[in-house]
Amino acid sequence: MPAVAAPRKRRKEARPSELTAAALSLFVEKGFAATRLEDVASRAGVSKGTLYLYFDSKEALFKAVIQEGILPVVAENEAIAAQHTGSAFDLLEKLLNNWWGKIGLTGFAGIPKLMVAEARNFPEVAQFYYENVICRGRALVGVALERGMASGEFRRLDVETTIDVIIAPILMLLIWRFSLACCQSQESDAGLYLKIHVDLLRQGLCERPTESQV
Amino acid sequence: MPAVAAPRKRRKEARPSELTAAALSLFVEKGFAATRLEDVASRAGVSKGTLYLYFDSKEALFKAVIQEGILPVVAENEAIAAQHTGSAFDLLEKLLNNWWGKIGLTGFAGIPKLMVAEARNFPEVAQFYYENVICRGRALVGVALERGMASGEFRRLDVETTIDVIIAPILMLLIWRFSLACCQSQESDAGLYLKIHVDLLRQGLCERPTESQV
DNA sequence: TAACTTAATGACTCTTAAGTCATTAAGTTA
DNA sequence: TAACTTAATGACTTAAGAGTCATTAAGTTA
Known part of the structure; x- marks a missing residue:
C-alpha cells in the first residue's frame, strides 16, 4: 500500500536554518551552479515554492x-x-x-x-x-x-x-x-x-x- | 566601417591544446558548471561547433x-x-x-x-x-x-x-x-x-x- | 581550374532548472 | 464551527545553455 503523504506542517521559525543547512551541504558537495534548488528544498523537507518564501533567489x-x-x-x-x-x-x-x-x-x-x-x-x-x-x-x-x-x-x-x-x-x-x-x-x-x-x-x-x- | 570578419583558418593540430587552455582558464575562474562552452570556444578563437569536432562533450x-x-x-x-x-x-x-x-x-x-x-x-x-x-x-x-x-x-x-x-x-x-x-x-x-x-x-x-x- | 575532402560555422532543437503564482490547507480567532 | 490569515504546494512559464547538423569555404589533388 502506498505511504500516505505526510501532512504539511507550518514551521515558519525553523525553515530558514533548515534550508541554509541543506543548501550548505549540497553546495559543498556539487558546487553552487550544479546544485538544484528543488534538491535543496527536498533535503530540507519542503517544496521549492516554500524555499522562495524565505529566500528571494538562489x-x-x-x-x-x-x-x-x-x-x-x-x-x-x-x-x-x-x-x-x-x-x-x-x-x-x-x-x-x-x-x-x-x-x-x-x-x-x-x-x-x-x-x-x-x-x-x-x-x-x-x-x-x-x-x-x-x-x-x-x-x-x-x-x-x-x-x-x-x-x-x-x-x-x-x-x-x-x-x-x-x-x-x-x-x-x-x-x-x-x-x-x-x-x-x-x-x-x-x-x-x-x-x-x-x-x-x-x-x-x-x-x-x-x-x-x- | 565594420571590421571584415577574419577568414577561417584550418589548424587541426593546434586546436585541441588551444581549446583545453581556454577551458582551463574558464573552469578555474567560474567552475565547471558555470562555464559556457560557447565562451570556451570564443576564447580559443573558434565557434562552438568546432569545439565539438575535437571533444565529444563538456x-x-x-x-x-x-x-x-x-x-x-x-x-x-x-x-x-x-x-x-x-x-x-x-x-x-x-x-x-x-x-x-x-x-x-x-x-x-x-x-x-x-x-x-x-x-x-x-x-x-x-x-x-x-x-x-x-x-x-x-x-x-x-x-x-x-x-x-x-x-x-x-x-x-x-x-x-x-x-x-x-x-x-x-x-x-x-x-x-x-x-x-x-x-x-x-x-x-x-x-x-x-x-x-x-x-x-x-x-x-x-x-x-x-x-x-x- | 575543376573536383574533392574535411575543417569550420552558427542557426536550430531540446533538456534542464530558476523563478512564479493560483490553489490548498494548517492553524487561529470570534 | 464558520470565517479568516498565511504557510506550503507544485504545475507552469521562461531563459539559458548543451549538443546537432545542414551549409560554407579553406586547402588539396588531378
Missing part, C-alpha cells in the same frame, strides 16, 4: 549560507584570545585547536571549500568572508606571533607571511576532506595531522622549543 | 584539461628526485621549489583549485588525479623524509602525515591565488611565503638545523 540563499554559518565562531575565538594567559605558543596552539573543534568537526566544515570554489563568482560575498573571517582569523594568529616575538619566545620572521604559513595546513585539511579525500582508501588521521603541524611549529618557531609532544 | 573536455595539463610535470619532478645527491633537506627544498616553478608560475597553476572544486562531481577524474599527481607527489616528499630520518638528519615523525603537512601550504598558496586573493588589497609575496615555509621546516624537521636563510 544567490540570496548562497549569501545567507555564508553569512549565517561562520560569524559566531570567529567571535568566540576572539573571546578566547582576549582572556588568554600563558605563553604565546600556548595561545597559538589553543587557537588552532579551537578553530578545528568549532569548525572542522561541525557542519560548518565545508564552508572554506565552498568559499574557495565560488569566490570569483560572488565577489561581494567573498569580500564579506575575507573581511569578517579571514582577516579576523589572521589577526588572532598575528597577536600570538607578535606577542611571542616581542618576548623573545619566537624567532623573528615576517609576521604577515608567517600567519599564512601557519593557517594554510588547517584550511587545506578542511578543503581536502570535502574534495579529494573521497579517493583515499584509508581515511587520514586529522588529530595526528594537527599534532604534527603544531609540533613542527613548536620546533620551527620557538627559540627554545619545549619538549616535543609527538 | 565532460570529455574537462577530463582532457586535467589529464593533459599536469602529467609531464610530475614525471619531471620524479627525474629530479632520482638524480639528486646531497642532504635530504636539500632534496626536499629542491622538490618544493621545482613544484612551484613548474606549476605555480605556469598556466597549470589553476588545476589544484579546479580539481578540489570538482572532485566530487567527477569521481573518475578525481581518482586519476589522485593516483597520478597526488600519490606520486606525496611519494617524492616521502622519499626525502625517509632518507633524512634514516640518516638521523630529521627527527622521527609519522611519515605519511608529515608529508601532508609539508605539502599543504604549497597547495593552499595555489588555491588561494585563484580564489580569495582577489579580495586582498596588496598582493602577497609568494617567494617570501615559500622561504618562510621552508625555513620553518628546516628548524622544525631537522635535528641540527643549518643556518636560517630568512
Whole structure:
C-alpha cells in the first residue's frame, strides 16, 4: 500500500536554518551552479515554492549560507584570545585547536571549500568572508606571533607571511576532506595531522622549543 | 566601417591544446558548471561547433584539461628526485621549489583549485588525479623524509602525515591565488611565503638545523 | 581550374532548472 | 464551527545553455 503523504506542517521559525543547512551541504558537495534548488528544498523537507518564501533567489540563499554559518565562531575565538594567559605558543596552539573543534568537526566544515570554489563568482560575498573571517582569523594568529616575538619566545620572521604559513595546513585539511579525500582508501588521521603541524611549529618557531609532544 | 570578419583558418593540430587552455582558464575562474562552452570556444578563437569536432562533450573536455595539463610535470619532478645527491633537506627544498616553478608560475597553476572544486562531481577524474599527481607527489616528499630520518638528519615523525603537512601550504598558496586573493588589497609575496615555509621546516624537521636563510 | 575532402560555422532543437503564482490547507480567532 | 490569515504546494512559464547538423569555404589533388 502506498505511504500516505505526510501532512504539511507550518514551521515558519525553523525553515530558514533548515534550508541554509541543506543548501550548505549540497553546495559543498556539487558546487553552487550544479546544485538544484528543488534538491535543496527536498533535503530540507519542503517544496521549492516554500524555499522562495524565505529566500528571494538562489544567490540570496548562497549569501545567507555564508553569512549565517561562520560569524559566531570567529567571535568566540576572539573571546578566547582576549582572556588568554600563558605563553604565546600556548595561545597559538589553543587557537588552532579551537578553530578545528568549532569548525572542522561541525557542519560548518565545508564552508572554506565552498568559499574557495565560488569566490570569483560572488565577489561581494567573498569580500564579506575575507573581511569578517579571514582577516579576523589572521589577526588572532598575528597577536600570538607578535606577542611571542616581542618576548623573545619566537624567532623573528615576517609576521604577515608567517600567519599564512601557519593557517594554510588547517584550511587545506578542511578543503581536502570535502574534495579529494573521497579517493583515499584509508581515511587520514586529522588529530595526528594537527599534532604534527603544531609540533613542527613548536620546533620551527620557538627559540627554545619545549619538549616535543609527538 | 565594420571590421571584415577574419577568414577561417584550418589548424587541426593546434586546436585541441588551444581549446583545453581556454577551458582551463574558464573552469578555474567560474567552475565547471558555470562555464559556457560557447565562451570556451570564443576564447580559443573558434565557434562552438568546432569545439565539438575535437571533444565529444563538456565532460570529455574537462577530463582532457586535467589529464593533459599536469602529467609531464610530475614525471619531471620524479627525474629530479632520482638524480639528486646531497642532504635530504636539500632534496626536499629542491622538490618544493621545482613544484612551484613548474606549476605555480605556469598556466597549470589553476588545476589544484579546479580539481578540489570538482572532485566530487567527477569521481573518475578525481581518482586519476589522485593516483597520478597526488600519490606520486606525496611519494617524492616521502622519499626525502625517509632518507633524512634514516640518516638521523630529521627527527622521527609519522611519515605519511608529515608529508601532508609539508605539502599543504604549497597547495593552499595555489588555491588561494585563484580564489580569495582577489579580495586582498596588496598582493602577497609568494617567494617570501615559500622561504618562510621552508625555513620553518628546516628548524622544525631537522635535528641540527643549518643556518636560517630568512 | 575543376573536383574533392574535411575543417569550420552558427542557426536550430531540446533538456534542464530558476523563478512564479493560483490553489490548498494548517492553524487561529470570534 | 464558520470565517479568516498565511504557510506550503507544485504545475507552469521562461531563459539559458548543451549538443546537432545542414551549409560554407579553406586547402588539396588531378
